[in-house]
Every structure is written in C-alpha cells, then in structure tokens.
Amino acid sequence: MLLKDKNIVITGSSRGIGKHVAIACAKNGANVGITSRSIDELNQVKEEIKNVNPDIKCVLKTADVTEYSQVEQLFSFFHEELGELHGVIANAGASGRWKTHEFESEKFSQILDVNILGVFHTFKATYQFMKKDDKKDKARFIITGSATYPAAMPMFAAYTASKYGVVGFQRALALEYKRENITFNMILPTMVDTVLLRGDKAGDGNAPPNVMHPSELTEYFVFLLTKEANRVSDELIYTNEFEQYRSLLEEIDEEYKQDWDTLKSYLEENEPKIYDNIRKQRRLAQFFL
Numbered sequence: 001m002l003l004k005d006k007n008i009v010i011t012g013s014s015r016g017i018g019k020h021v022a023i024a025c026a027k028n029g030a031n032v033g034i035t036s037r038s039i040d041e042l043n044q045v046k047e048e049i050k051n052v053n054p055d056i057k058c059v060l061k062t063a064d065v066t067e068y069s070q071v072e073q074l075f076s077f078f079h080e081e082l083g084e085l086h087g088v089i090a091n092a093g094a095s096g097r098w099k100t101h102e103f104e105s106e107k108f109s110q111i112l113d114v115n116i117l118g119v120f121h122t123f124k125a126t127y128q129f130m131k132k133d134d135k136k137d138k139a140r141f142i143i144t145g146s147a148t149y150p151a152a153m154p155m156f157a158a159y160t161a162s163k164y165g166v167v168g169f170q171r172a173l174a175l176e177y178k179r180e181n182i183t184f185n186m187i188l189p190t191m192v193d194t195v196l197l198r199g200d201k202a203g204d205g206n207a208p209p210n211v212m213h214p215s216e217l218t219e220y221f222v223f224l225l226t227k228e229a230n231r232v233s234d235e236l237i238y239t240n241e242f243e244q245y246r247s248l249l250e251e252i253d254e255e256y257k258q259d260w261d262t263l264k265s266y267l268e269e270n271e272p273k274i275y276d277n278i279r280k281q282r283r284l285a286q287f288f289l
C-alpha cells in the first residue's frame with residue numbers, strides 16, 4: 001500500500017492510461033478522483049476500482065478540461081469530497097492525424113487546447129487545493145507527455161507541437177514554484193494500446209509488440225506519487241528507456257539484484273547503454289529493483 005490515504009486526482013481517467021493509473025492508485029490505498037467528459041465510462045471505471053479496493057473513496061465528476069469554469073468546479077468538488085490533494089495527474093489528451101496543410105484550424109486548436117490549455121487549467125484549478133505543507137512529502141503534479149518530444153511525428157503536427165509545449169510548461173512551473181512543496185514531473189510513453197493511438201482497435205489483442213499495454217505504465221506514476229520520489233522534480237521520464245532496464249531485471253541472475261550497488265556495477269560493466277539511460281533517475285531504477 002504505497003499510497004495509503006493519499007488523495008489523487010487523474011484527468012482523462014475514463015479509459016486508457018488514466019483509467020489504469022486510477023486503478024493502480026486505488027490498489028495502493030489512495031482515494032481517487034476520476035474525471036473526463038463521459039459519465040457512463042467513469043461509472044464503469046468506478047465499479048472496477050471498487051472491486052479492486054472497496055476500502056478507498058472513489059469520486060467522479062465530468063468536466064471538459066478546455067473549459068476553465070468546469071475545471072474550477074471539478075477541483076472544488078474533489079477538494080470537498082476528498083480533502084487536500086496529494087497528487088494530481090494531468091493526463092487527458094487528444095490527437096489527430098492529417099497532412100499539415102490539410103489540418104483544419106479548428107481541429108488543430110482543439111488538440112492544443114486539450115493537451116496544453118487543459119494541463120494549465122488543471123494546474124490553475126488544483127493549486128490552492130494541493131497539500132503543500134510538508135517538505136518531506138511534497139504535493140505532486142504529474143503530466144502525461146509523449147516521446148514525440150523530442151522526436152516528432154509526421155502527420156501529427158498539432159499533437160507533436162502540444163507535447164513540446166507541455167515540456168516548456170513544466171520547466172516554467174518547476175522554476176516558478178521551486179520554493180514551494182510541489183514537484184513537477186512528466187512521464188513520456190512511446191506507443192500505448194489506447195483509443196488515442198489505435199482508435200476502435202484499442203484492446204483488441206492485436207497490438208504490435210512495441211505497443212505497451214496501459215497497465216504497464218502505472219508503476220511510473222505510482223513511483224512519482226510515493227515518498228521515494230519526494231526529491232524528484234522537473235524530470236522527463238522516457239518509458240522506453242526504462243522498459244529495456246525492466247526487461248533486463250527479469251533476465252539477469254538474482255545475485256546481481258541484491259542491492260543497488262551490485263546492480264549498478266553489473267550494469268556499468270555489461271550494459272553501459274542501459275545504465276546511461278537510467279542513471280539520472282536512480283530513485284526510479286531502485287524502485288523497480
């Protein structure tokens with residue numbers, strides 16, 4: 001129960017990554033606030049959460065993250081229901097694939113609105129309700145970014161631009177609020193089997209092998225919400241780099257996994273590239289160990 005009695009809100013939690021993160025938080029003992037624009041899907045997620053952990057509180061409310069008045073009401077509601085918030089995950093996202101010269105302006109700006117303005121609205125509305133009084137257990141603001149930063153995806157100009165944008169947004173917040181007890185971090189997955197990537201085919205069992213299941217991402221989010229990550233801030237966590245490390249952990253002998261120092265020596269000697277990828281995020285590497 002890594003998150004016992006924490007209050008965590010996850011936007012875009014009616015399906016995909018957000019839904020699995022909400023379930024993982026509940027499994028780890030957190031009370032959760034779930035939200036998106038779809039009440040039926042949210043009710044289903046709440047059912048699943050109650051089955052996984054009937055002892056936590058799960059509250060839900062719909063809101064469109066592009067409309068500030070709705071997001072403001074949303075967080076007042078979560079605050080009333082849950083109390084001060086230990087963690088907020090700005091995860092709601094939208095995408096669209098068109099040749100850029102054929103992209104409709106309205107569609108382009110809708111994607112920017114969900115992926116950038118929505119993250120801003122989430123932070124603006126949640127700030128006053130975050131639990132910021134404990135230096136040893138700071139409030140967490142986590143953004144779901146994308147490995148389209150710093151790579152880019154042709155035909156996804158709006159999505160790519162938006163995911164570059166939130167990196168800048170995080171950097172600005174981390175500097176601006178550095179004297180306050182809040183950490184800002186981003187998880188940047190590559191490809192995940194969700195509606196956003198695969199449309200109606202999401203979850204059909206035929207996803208290519210390099211496409212992750214959303215449940216495989218949850219530990220990254222859980223880690224950032226734990227005490228272990230209290231001093232981790234303004235990091236960009238690329239899951240593909242860590243996935244190589246996690247697969248390696250499953251393959252190597254137990255003797256190399258006894259403690260971090262032993263593993264570190266093993267990696268430096270045998271897997272320098274993997275070590276290089278993960279060494280900046282030593283606490284996360286230790287968490288997976």
Ligand SMILES: NC(=O)c1ccc[n+]([C@@H]2O[C@H](COP(=O)([O-])OP(=O)(O)OC[C@H]3O[C@@H](n4cnc5c(N)ncnc54)[C@H](OP(=O)(O)O)[C@@H]3O)[C@@H](O)[C@H]2O)c1
Nearest residue numbers: 012014016017036037038064065092093146191192194196
């Ligand atoms: N799937 C991937 O390959 C991948 C890779 C890297 C990063 N990501 C990122 O992961 C995050 C989650 O996406 P996902 O892959 O899990 O996609 P998804 O299954 O399509 O889920 C997107 C979520 O965002 C919500 N949402 C969309 N527009 C919204 C709005 N205007 N207001 C409120 N909620 C809204 C959706 O609910 P409603 O439609 O019901 O509102 C849904 O809950 C996104 O930020 C995405 O960019 C995904």
